[in-house]
Amino acid sequence: MLRRRAATILTALAALFSLLVLTTPAIADGGSPDVGHCDNDWVCGGIEIPGGNGKPSTGGGDGGGGGGGGSSKKTCATGATNFQGYPCHIDGIGTLDESTMCYVGLANPQPPKSDPVWQGHTTGAIYYYACLSQSHGLPNGQNGGYMQWHETNPLDTGPSASELAQQAFERMRLDGAKIGSAPPAGANGLVGLPVWLWTAQSSQTWGPQTMTVSAGGLSVTVTAKVKNIAWAMGDGTTVTCTKPGTPYQKSFGDTDSPDCGHRYTKVGEYTVTATSTWAVDWTANNGETGTIPDTTRNSSTTARVGELQVVN
Helix, strand or coil: CHHHHHHHHHHHHHHHHHCEEECCCCCCCCCCCCCCCCCCCECCEEEECCCCCCCECCCCCCCCCCCCCCCCCCECCCCCHHHCCCECEECCCEEEECCCCEEEEECCCCCCCCCHHHCCCCCCEEEEEEECECCCCCHHHCCCEEEEEECCCCCCCCCCHHHHHHHHHHCCCCCCCCEEEECCCCCEEECCCEEEEEECCCCCCCCCEEEEEEECCEEEEEEEEEEEEEEECCCCCEEEECCCCCCCCHHHCCCCCCCCEEECCCCEEEEEEEEEEEEEEEEECCCCEEEEEEEEEEEEEEEEEECCCCCC
């Protein structure tokens, strides 16, 4: 039964090739094919797409010249440019796998567990490979198609590096500033005297913070760090600080903060909003790198500013 099924699939594959407009390159005496077109391991050709213009697809889109109406079916533009135009999926055969240039599908029915193709495994499934190659990539010199055991679908490649990076980013806790100020929130300051601003530093409030997510053999590490805090002072001014700020000590007196501060010029009670901008980048163990768009977090406090009263 299994062998009859294999023969049926090979017949379907032969029907596919009957659609091909073979364009075998000229071979000089003792030479080799024009490798600009294809090498001698591959079946060379374009495919006529039903409903198209009756010409082989060249991967150039639907708007090309030529007679005949109708729109082309979706085709695959693979890294192997000589196979652009082959259908991505063929019912009854499978889905095109670019790495092997074989159509891969779940064998139906599955062979019995006693069949040697299972290689002793009791989990997973058997998949059929119907290959465009006459010799490339086929085990044991097999020609045209073969069956192989896989624990999971061989075409399910899992998430990409960027998708894993997004997963890692979503697991991170990135907070706004844990605000410190002098004068402290609720206390009275004076017009013209310096206000010191800072954030308590931690992986959640300043960074760096890292998170790693893995899937299969792919691992991605995301790193997030605050690149600046924009302090909207409530009086129409914004102070942007690229450092976390310096906590105030009494010994500093009425000097300005060395890296993040402000002086109010009018009496009032102000809402101070700190907007932390987190820069996020990632690296993968396959050499890929990337960034995730900056994200912001807000926190706020109040500042009371009065005037120095002089009693005569």
